[in-house]
Amino acid sequence: MDSKIKEIHQQLVSKQITCTALVQEKLDLLKQNTYNSVNSLLDTLALELAAKVDAKITNGETIGLLEGIPFGIKDVYMVQGTYTTASSDLLKNYKSPYTATAIQKLLDAGAIPLVKENCDSFGHGSSSENTIFGAVKNAVNPELVGGGSSGGSAVNVALDYTVFSIGGDTGGSIRQPAGYNHIYGLKPTYGRISRYGLMAYASSTDCVGPLAKSIEDIRIVLNVMSGKDPKDQTSTTSEEITEEGIAASSIKTVGYFKNFIESEAIDAQIKADFLAAIEKIKAKGIAVKELDFFKSDILVSTYYTLAMAETASNLSRLDGTNYGNRIEGDNLIDTYAVTRSENFSEETKRRIVGGNQVLSQGFSDEIYLKGLALRDQISENFSKDFEEVDVILSPVTPAAPPKIGDSLKDPLAMYLSDAYTVGFSLGQLPTLTVPQGTTTGLQITAAKNNDELVMQFANFLKDTL
Incomplete structure (x- = not known):
């Protein structure tokens, strides 16, 4: 099975x-890159760790599979002693006092962090243009957006600047940029990987996940990061996924949402390519079933209602008092106001204002509680669907990536680009983007805790499409 991690391990x-030499080569590429994918390099740390790996090999000691493998980290994860900016003015000089659990597990396995990667500020965006470090450019066509919010992570993997990267997915922020840059990107089952040390956007859907160029590399990294963490009460125990497990073929029925494909918003070419992929799957003897689901505009409005409410709550701590770029005003209240007004981006302010609106007296019952009820209905709908099918296949996005600048002019269009990803986030389901089928790939989803199944079907699609 293809694996860059295994290939490099064998070379070492x-x-x-x-x-x-490997680490220096990757650092040189990152320094020279013109894609705005880098927020800060971890060059001193990376070279120190690389020297230790070389010493072990010289001494004849055994090294682990991830030992010496260079990787990137979306700039919303704490790594002790490094800048963690969330691509924002507010935290542009903030240094992490501790390391996120998922990242620590990779460090313990010997993987070498190279770079903190550019992203939409605080994860607020679908294009990686909402950042103080400049819009991330698409790896396939630099005139287009890199996707968001984990755009820098996806672009670095696509261009081989990192072997794998760790992104964050709240409503599609790993899957969509993976599709835009023609690589693999996994949003695991919610809770499979600890969120401790990930800056919270919407806590009920935030997920830690890997981006890589092969399914096997996704599997290897997922296994290392997974597990119960006493520092995150939403984290769960999970079984290790084996290479043999994802090489098997147990999927007999695939479903897809008819209204996704019949939507007026879908690009004609993506629709045609998706339906052609369905026919190839049928030709392999797999049953395909049309499913009914909530309209995509309901999914988007439900997701953004809840996500904005949660981000308003989560970002209330960022007022310049304990950390962040404080700007003094005439009094304490004025200091809070000017600090947040000057340091938060327009998109972040839009989400905070929207979140406070839906949580405010007179609106919370009508909007927020209705959103919670709809989320429960969406989860129930998924439970019924997975009684009939093994996996659900869908396009990742309704359209190809836009040109840089277009999304900033039309925030609503940016929200609607998440139409096919947010539903699976609300259901807290494992979902994997694969770089086959349409110009922005395909998305495979399974029932909760069936992460192995999405990788298994991804292997099937790799050989089928």
Whole structure:
């Protein structure tokens, strides 16, 4: 099974390459890159860790599979002693006092962090243009957006600047940029990986996940990061996913949402390509079933109602008092106001204002509680669907990536680009983007805790499409 991690591991063990040379090569690429994918380099740390790996190999010691493998980190994860800016003015000088659990597990396995990666500020966006470091450029066509909010992470993987990267997915922020840049991106089952040390956007749907160029690399990294964490009460225990498990073929029935494909919003070419993929799947003897689901505009409005409410609550701590770029006003209240007004982006302010609106007296019953009820209905709908089908297949986005600048002119269009990803986030389901089928890939979803199944079907599609 294809795996860049295994390939590099073998080269290190057989002394075809040194870890120091490998890391230096990747750092040089990151320094020279013109895609705005880098917020800060971790070059000193990376080279120190690489030297230790080389010393172990020279001494004849055994190294682990991830030991010496260079990776990138979306700039919303704490890594002790490094800048963690969330691509924002407010935190542009903030240094992490601790390390996120998921990242620590990778460090413990010997993986080498190279870079904090550009993203939409606080994860607020679907294009990675909402950032103080400049819009991330698409790896396939630099005139287009890199996707968001994990755009820098996706672009670095696509261009081989990192072997894999760790993104964050709240409503599609791993899956959509993975599709835009023709790589794999996984949003695991909610809770499979600890969120401790990830800056919270919407706590009920935030997920830690990997981006890579192969399914096997996704599997390897997922296994290392997974597990119960006493620091995150929403985290769960999970079984290890084996290479044999995802090489098997147990899927007999695939479903797809008819209203996604019949929507007026879908690009004609993406629709045609999706239906062609369905026919190829049928030709392999797999049953395909049309499913009814909530309209995409209901999914988007439900998701953004809840996500904005949660982000308003989560970002209320950022007032310049304990951390962040404080701007003094005439009094304490004025200091809070000017600090937040000057340091938050327009998109972040839009989401905070929207969130406070739906939580305010007179609106919370009519809007927020209705959103919670709809989320429950969406989850129930999924439970019924997975009684009939093994996995659900869908386009990742209704359209190809827009040109840089277009999304900033039309925030509503940006929200609607998430139409096919947010429903699976509300259901807290495992969903994997694969770079086959349409110009922005396909999305495979399974029932909760069936992360193995989405990778298994991804292997099938790799050989089928």
